[in-house]
Amino acid sequence: MAYKSLLTVMTDTSQSDPALAQMAALASAQDAHIEALCLGVDRSQTGYYYAGANALILQETLTRANAEAEEILTHAKTYLGKTDTRWSAESGVAQISDIGRHVAHRARFSDLVILPQPYGEDRGAEAEPIVEAAMFEGHAPVLITPQNSAPFARPGTILIGWNESVEAMRAIRCALPFLIAADLVRIVVIDPPRHGPDRSDPGGLLSQMLARHGVKCEIDVLSKTMSRVSDILNRHAADTEADMIVMGAYGHSRFREAILGGATRNMLEQASVPVFLAH
Secondary structure, three states, X not given: OOOOEEEEEEOOHHHHHHHHHHHHHHHHHHOOEEEEEEEEEEOOOHHHOOOOOHHHHHHHHHHHHHHHHHHHHHHHHHHHHOOOOXXXXXXXXXXXXXXXXXXXXXXXXXXXXXXXXXXXXXXXXXXXXXXXXXXXXXXXXXXXXXXXXXXXXXXXEEEEEOOOOHHHHHHHHHOHHHHHHOOEEEEEEEOOOOOOOOOOOOOHHHHHHHHOOOOOEEEEEEOOOOOOHHHHHHHHHHHOOOOEEEEEOOOOOHHHHHHHOOHHHHHHHHOOOOEEEEO
């Protein structure tokens, strides 16, 4: 099993290099094809301008977005042209309210979408909708690459955040090429339920399923010593020198996570290693 079609969506040259580096490493290892969608984003809200100004402002914003798209495309071609991979890159312009449609269409035909961390300093407002569009409308798994993460061709140690949810199982199935290739997969169970069919062997059935694929597994049962699950996973990833975290995305609604926070949003804000997500 391997990922053969890798997609990234670029809207900012200052944030794109970690994703490009990770794509190049994977493409070389798995003989995959890289696709870079370079978008200039029109962030205008034309309905709010005074009468008579709409056409002029719309033309200006479109001109600026086209210039940004060409700059991003040049950056992608320069970067990928130095790699020993098969790649393609194309540019386009999208309004911020409609960017999800463009991303979803391309993600639908990709095995894996690799994107920069959507939260943090100097991140554009379009970064979060791009991640969500790839997962929810494109139905593709997403690998988030933090700014300072080192690219890997094959992860040595992988952490799975396992809570028996549908989202977590979907992420695990999508991540099987990584899991099979890894030296060790640690199934992390945080505060397992005291009552239920798996209370005496939390993570046991998942470990059995993965072992039948040839995955070497260990189960780590952790207490919830910190208020946020993401903090526990990040700390355990650092303690075990993990190369990647696999977890289900948005077990709660995206609106609730945007307002109140949640494991997915917190993880995307704080992760120091690549995070593999699926919904």
